[in-house]
Amino acid sequence: MNIDYHALLPEFILAGTILLVLVVDVFLPERAKWFAMPIGLIGVVGSLAGVLSLIGAGTRESFGGTYVVDEFALLFKGFFLVTAVVVLALSLRYFREGGFYQGEYYFLLLTSFLGCVMMPSSRDLLLLFLALELVSAPGFLMAAFRKGDVKSNEAGVKFFIIGVLSTAVMLFGMSLIYGVTGGATKLAEIGVALDGVSGEMETLAFAAILFVVVGFAFKVSAVPFQFWAPDTYEGSPVPVAAFLAVASSVAGFAGLLQLMFVAFAGQHEFWVPIFAFLSIATMTVGNLVALQQTQVVRLLAYSGIAQSGYILLTFALVTDDAASNRNAFAAAVTYILIYGVMNLGAFAATVAVSRRHPTLGVADFAGLRETAPVIAVGMAVFMISLAGVPPTGGFWGKLLIFQAAIERGGTLGPALAVVMLVNSVASVFYYLVVPRQMFLRDAADPSRLRVPALVTAVVAVAMVTLVAIFVLPNVFARLAEISTLVGLGA
Amino acid sequence: MSAQEYAFTVLAVVGGLSAIAVVTARNVVHAALYLVVTLLSVGGVYLLLGAEFVAWVQILIYVGAIVILFLFGLMLTKAPIGRDTLDNQQRWLGALVGVGVFAGLVFLIQEAFPVQDAERFETFHATTDAVGESIFRNYVLPFEAVSFLLLAALIGAIVLARKDDAS
Amino acid sequence: MSDYYSSYGVVLAVLTAGALLVAVAFTTARLVAPNAPNREKLTTYECGIDPVGDGWSQSHVRYYVYGFLFVIFDVESVFLFPWARVLESIGYAAVVEMTIFIGILAVGLLYAWRKGVLRWA
Numbered sequence: 001m002n003i004d005y006h007a008l009l010p011e012f013i014l015a016g017t018i019l020l021v022l023v024v025d026v027f028l029p030e031r032a033k034w035f036a037m038p039i040g041l042i043g044v045v046g047s048l049a050g051v052l053s054l055i056g057a058g059t060r061e062s063f064g065g066t067y068v069v070d071e072f073a074l075l076f077k078g079f080f081l082v083t084a085v086v087v088l089a090l091s092l093r094y095f096r097e098g099g100f101y102q103g104e105y106y107f108l109l110l111t112s113f114l115g116c117v118m119m120p121s122s123r124d125l126l127l128l129f130l131a132l133e134l135v136s137a138p139g140f141l142m143a144a145f146r147k148g149d150v151k152s153n154e155a156g157v158k159f160f161i162i163g164v165l166s167t168a169v170m171l172f173g174m175s176l177i178y179g180v181t182g183g184a185t186k187l188a189e190i191g192v193a194l195d196g197v198s199g200e201m202e203t204l205a206f207a208a209i210l211f212v213v214v215g216f217a218f219k220v221s222a223v224p225f226q227f228w229a230p231d232t233y234e235g236s237p238v239p240v241a242a243f244l245a246v247a248s249s250v251a252g253f254a255g256l257l258q259l260m261f262v263a264f265a266g267q268h269e270f271w272v273p274i275f276a277f278l279s280i281a282t283m284t285v286g287n288l289v290a291l292q293q294t295q296v297v298r299l300l301a302y303s304g305i306a307q308s309g310y311i312l313l314t315f316a317l318v319t320d321d322a323a324s325n326r327n328a329f330a331a332a333v334t335y336i337l338i339y340g341v342m343n344l345g346a347f348a349a350t351v352a353v354s355r356r357h358p359t360l361g362v363a364d365f366a367g368l369r370e371t372a373p374v375i376a377v378g379m380a381v382f383m384i385s386l387a388g389v390p391p392t393g394g395f396w397g398k399l400l401i402f403q404a405a406i407e408r409g410g411t412l413g414p415a416l417a418v419v420m421l422v423n424s425v426a427s428v429f430y431y432l433v434v435p436r437q438m439f440l441r442d443a444a445d446p447s448r449l450r451v452p453a454l455v456t457a458v459v460a461v462a463m464v465t466l467v468a469i470f471v472l473p474n475v476f477a478r479l480a481e482i483s484t485l486v487g488l489g490a
Numbered sequence: 491m492s493a494q495e496y497a498f499t500v501l502a503v504v505g506g507l508s509a510i511a512v513v514t515a516r517n518v519v520h521a522a523l524y525l526v527v528t529l530l531s532v533g534g535v536y537l538l539l540g541a542e543f544v545a546w547v548q549i550l551i552y553v554g555a556i557v558i559l560f561l562f563g564l565m566l567t568k569a570p571i572g573r574d575t576l577d578n579q580q581r582w583l584g585a586l587v588g589v590g591v592f593a594g595l596v597f598l599i600q601e602a603f604p605v606q607d608a609e610r611f612e613t614f615h616a617t618t619d620a621v622g623e624s625i626f627r628n629y630v631l632p633f634e635a636v637s638f639l640l641l642a643a644l645i646g647a648i649v650l651a652r653k654d655d656a657s
Numbered sequence: 658m659s660d661y662y663s664s665y666g667v668v669l670a671v672l673t674a675g676a677l678l679v680a681v682a683f684t685t686a687r688l689v690a691p692n693a694p695n696r697e698k699l700t701t702y703e704c705g706i707d708p709v710g711d712g713w714s715q716s717h718v719r720y721y722v723y724g725f726l727f728v729i730f731d732v733e734s735v736f737l738f739p740w741a742r743v744l745e746s747i748g749y750a751a752v753v754e755m756t757i758f759i760g761i762l763a764v765g766l767l768y769a770w771r772k773g774v775l776r777w778a
Binding site: 556613614618623625638640648 | 728736738765
């Protein structure tokens with residue numbers, strides 16, 4: 001049993017930070033409880049340094065090949081750790097002034113991020129399941145963190161019930177796969193074993209794949225498993241909603257990418273129609289319902305659902321052609337990263353506005369150009385980017401998916417591309433609602449909104465990043481190329 | 491039918507019926523007690539398959555701790571007991587979906603692993619030693635990850651259940 | 658494998674004998690004992706005083722807290738059983754692994770202790 005300790009350095013640092021945050025919280029006096037956040041932040045930055053130290057070292061395998069640290073894993077680990085820095089920054093003032101339990105919150109948040117960091121490296125069904133649970137379980141608890149609030153309790157309960165139900169279904173599918181492949185749990189071995197299966201065993205394998213996909217479809221809030229998302233996002237504290245929308249969703253996609261493109265790659269004739277259906281349903285329902293939303297967090301939730309639909313589209317583009325699969329994979333990874341930046345920015349702006357308007361209706365954003373100009377411009381950029389309009393990074397992400405769909409050919413590729421185009425155009429209507437409020441309406445209270453410096457910094461950096469992606473797409477293209485080196489059958 | 495198949499049939503029928511009783515019982519405490527019967531019969535099935543350690547873990551943890559937690563939760567929240575309090579508008583649709591999924595799964599699993607071929611799958615005695623070797627040699631990372639999961643559950647549950655005093 | 662089944666067959670026989678004993682005792686009592694209920698005999702026994710209110714009162718949250726502390730540490734002790742069996746064959750690596758596991762959960766116990774969760778009153 002070889003254990004490559006250097007490969008596990010980010011996880012070790014993060015695990016140590018988690019325990020340190022908890023111990024420190026036990027001994028801190030009440031008014032200093034916020035100090036757990038800087039400690040967590042230092043730990044996360046240290047973990048990020050660990051990830052950077054692993055770049056260029058090639059693929060490292062540990063624990064008998066079940067834990068692999070390659071470029072794909074490093075890319076996602078880096079993304080998750082940067083997201084952790086952002087969510088921590090957004091949480092400091094929010095949780096300090098909201099009367100929440102702070103130390104425990106930072107502990108739960110970092111534990112969830114530990115699961116996120118483990119997810120892209122897990123090449124074994126058991127580890128994949130455990131990483132998914134480690135991401136979800138603190139999420140259930142964090143969603144219900146506002147203890148006296150009915151909406152928060154509702155958010156936690158809904159998330160929990162639907163979450164454990166889908167975990168149960170997924171686990172059943174995994175156990176069926178274990179039985180059909182004769183005991184293989186490593187993803188690569190499953191891929192080989194499933195290719196050799198035929199007849200009724202194959203039908204059972206298809207059912208098992210369907211169950212596993214259902215489990216992950218919940219995590220990425222695909223239709224018809226998206227019912228938990230709007231209520232959970234609305235009821236939880238806004239930084240927790242940001243975490244769920246970005247880190248939790250992307251962790252689900254990381255697992256799904258590994259499963260579909262490595263373990264179940266040979267069965268793509270079965271699951272491509274399923275993903276096509278999921279993608280079309282998710283895009284359409286997400287966009288249609290978002291048009292009717294009057295609360296900003298619910299709007300962002302439905303927008304997130306629609307964005308998941310665009311990412312799921314790339315799964316429906318898989319064929320026997322390895323080069324075209326690589327295109328689809330690269331498009332998916334790139335769009336996931338850009339989606340993370342856009343959503344984090346949007347939620348950061350929402351956190352800023354929530355200081356004055358805790359209910360966060362769309363009308364509460366009125367006149368933001370006077371009360372908080374940086375936040376207003378940032379929010380406008382994020383909304384435009386989410387709609388996929390140039391000159392922002394979101395346009396380029398959507399273009400990549402569009403290209404991959406057209407290049408796939410056949411009837412499915414262009415059909416999906418057309419659906420995506422129609423949906424993107426429709427989504428502009430609700431993405432422009434908030435900028436219209438910010439720039440064309442006046443605020444009831446025109447005094448300056450005092451936004452915490454960290455939040456402004458997040459909004460500014462995200463805004464600049466999105467414009468930079470559009471201006472210099474080559475940097476991101478390089479990242480996408482790196483990520484395609486995951487065992488895509490080479 | 492051999493003795494093991496006979497025992498399995500009894501356990502399966504008892505377990506299945508009590509599982510249906512869990513979701514259809516009018517009294518919540520009765521539902522929790524039917525859950526005990528269901529979990530015990532699952533433990534019995536594990537014993538029949540030769541998974542001795544898993545069977546006793548099932549009985550120790552599920553029956554011995556988790557059902558107790560259910561009952562404490564019921565007593566704590568003063569759960570309503572009565573004829574109409576546990577009704578659900580979608581009962582029949584839920585039953586339909588449940589029966590459909592069950593029938594589909596039974597059909598698929600029977601096709602892939604027919605009962606007549608049961609002799610080719612021999613059971614073996616999965617001793618505690620075997621489980622220990624497996625965990626501490628091959629599955630160390632999931633084992634340590636489980637400790638973080640348990641810790642998160644512990645802290646979160648304390649946060650949610652704690653009385654909000656001055657602190 | 659067959660002595661595995663035969664030994665559990667013995668366990669089943671003992672359980673059946675126990676259940677049979679209880680069943681026979683209660684059935685015999687039901688059949689043989691006189692049964693003449695009246696209204697006062699059927700009221701709930703409450704230490705000789707007249708019963709007041711309904712039988713369902715809300716309990717204190719500390720029982721629940723102890724309940725789930727037990728669940729968590731029960732799962733931990735379940736992992737100790739196979740560890741003890743293979744400790745000798747695996748050696749120091751197993752000691753380190755289990756120490757990490759117990760250490761992480763001990764931090765949880767420290768947290769519970771300092772937050773006053775373990776206090777009864």
